[in-house]
Amino acid sequence: MENVILLIHLLLTLTLIVVVLLQRSEGGGLGMGGGGGNATAGRSAATALGKLTWILGIGLFATSIALTIIAAQTSSGSSVLDRITDRPAAQEESAPDMPATSDDLLPPSQGDDAPLTPTAD
Numbered sequence: 001m002e003n004v005i006l007l008i009h010l011l012l013t014l015t016l017i018v019v020v021l022l023q024r025s026e027g028g029g030l031g032m033g034g035g036g037g038n039a040t041a042g043r044s045a046a047t048a049l050g051k052l053t054w055i056l057g058i059g060l061f062a063t064s065i066a067l068t069i070i071a072a073q074t075s076s077g078s079s080v081l082d083r084i085t086d087r088p089a090a091q092e093e094s095a096p097d098m099p100a101t102s103d104d105l106l107p108p109s110q111g112d113d114a115p116l117t118p119t120a121d
Helices: 002-022 048-074
Strands: none
Touching: 002 048
């Protein structure tokens, strides 16, 4: 049942994205346009795409709540923090040994009499 609702949820989401992108822009960002310069203009008439946007939004909201309820019912009833133990996880035996590292970042020196700069032969 959860997979069916999840599939419907995804289809609603994709359809809602397409419907919103198909709608006509009002010409202003953040809802500032669309009044046509008339401050007393009321809401414009609802278009079919506007009504479809509302229907898809309500459907998306309903499937989100349904998925949340299903996930809460099928949960194990315990927190992830309750499953943490104090003992470390066992290491696999097939893991390769790491080479020993030293604190020195430079390669080992070749002696005090070695030249500091390369010589041209």
